[in-house]
Amino acid sequence: MFQVDRPKNKLRRLEERKFSDLQLREREHLQEWLADMPEALGEELLVIQKEFDGFADTRERLDLLALDKDGQLVVIENKLDDSGRDVVWQAIKYAAYCSNLKKAEIIEIFQQYLDRYCDGGNASALICEFLDEVELDSVVLNPGNQQRVMFIAANFRKEVTSTVMWLLGHGIRAQCFRVVPYTFSEELFVDLQQIIPTPEAADFMIGMASKETEEKSAQGAQRRSHKLRLEFWERALDALREQGLSRYQNISPTKDHWLSSGTGVSGCVYSLIFGKDEARVELSLQRSSKVENKWIYDQLVSAQSAIDAAFGAEMDWRRMDDKKSSRIQFAKSFDGFNRESWPEMIRWLGVHIEKLEAAFAPPLSELNNRLKSGEAGK
Structure with missing residues (x-):
């Protein structure tokens, strides 16, 4: 990554760094950045909980839980310099746990988040506003088995990228985002880019999955x-x-x-x-x-x-x-x-x-x- 020195009409190289060298932590820093600005992941998302551990019979906790504009749950797993080998398995488990969450439970989870981190608010009203619906009865949350997963890390191991590609091929919406810190003088920059699927291929792959979902949906009764x-x-x-x-x-x-x-x-x-x-x-x-x-x-x-x-x-x-x-x-x-x-x-x-x-x-x-x-x- 480069900075443009306009007066001299030259490029200045920004120094690529490691999170660990900068003493940046996953929960205290990267997670908070994304919770505050989830649109950095390339779409409108509504974060409804962080460090969520409300799963029965397990104390595991996912990093961030969000809703997308279709009312689908999005599991966001953050790593720093290395994705590790087991991040996909972790996220799939969390997505499976979340697949059973009902609308009332999702609203309660969001309400707890608002009360704890945002000085309160009306979870139902905010969800309706986010989804552009007039009343809560019209809102459909977490339909079917279409939960999504997002992975964020500076580097992804081959076993992770291969598995994510396999999931995509089977209609599971999984994405990898490469996040890299850079410094220039005293300034800190972060480059966050979707690498799997590539932005050019994402619309096609998501479109194919959406087409199949639409065809199945059309066969059922309308709401x-x-x-x-x-x-x-x-x-x-x-x-x-x-x-x-x-x-x-x-x-x-x-x-x-x-x-x-x-x-x-x-x-x-x-x-x-x-x-x-x-x-x-x-x-x-x-x-x-x-x-x-x-x-x-x-x-x-x-x-x-x-x-x-x-x-x-x-x-x-x-x-x-x-x-x-x-x-x-x-x-x-x-x-x-x-x-x-x-x-x-x-x-x-x-x-x-x-x-x-x-x-x-x-x-x-x-x-x-x-x-x-x-x-x-x-």
Whole structure:
């Protein structure tokens, strides 16, 4: 690894070091780095426990336990300068132990982690937010035998890499990450790279495994919530079309909890939300640029009183500074999974999506012209 000396237009070699020489420890340092920034492993992960030892009849403990965006459990095993010979066997044991964990147990494990290391928090809400689900009933955690394993070390022995390749060939998602410390003067750098499977091959190998899983999954029954959503949107769309809302003429029902339509401004959509406990209408600002989303929101919120008055009620305005998107929403409580509630829910959604569009159409049209002129970036 090199540092670029721009004034001299030269490369400076960083010195590759060993963790042991730097007196860096597995639990105190590498594990804490990854727990604090799991995205260093190349994807969004939610760490739900560290030093987990909640296995029956054994006191073994895994380094880090995480969830991926599909709700799968990920066992992360950290080593330092050498992977050792038995790391794969360790991780497979841990993955097998974790395969029996139920949703309630996973939530409790995460809650214990939050209480111990993060000054508390709501485990259920954070998991829903991470998985982009509205309610916990829609969340599926740790399905089947698809637990994943990740190995981190500076050097991997041949018996480890050979076994990991064999696991990949049998549809088990295993990855090796090479982590190497470097120093330059008093500065410490860490290079963390996925080496197995190579990034170029990873999508293909994961895609093949996902295809097989999808084909098996398609043969089974859909989850009750998906069936309900599909049936609800079929009824809702028929009603919206009868109401004369032309924007829904070419929209098809889905199993998602939301149904969106355009506003005339790229990346800004009106959405109907069908939840277990509520119905909701919202304007979602989800352009590719966070700066533009926040600019649009700030322009709209400056006229909040007038827009709320045009809508006929005070809406819930959410800038969401920690996220790229922003949204403005209005909700009402319903027993969504009770079909007897659907006619009233659908009428409510039809009335309020019209009000939402009427309230936001004029300011959005004006902002669209200002966006095209490049004002948002100024």
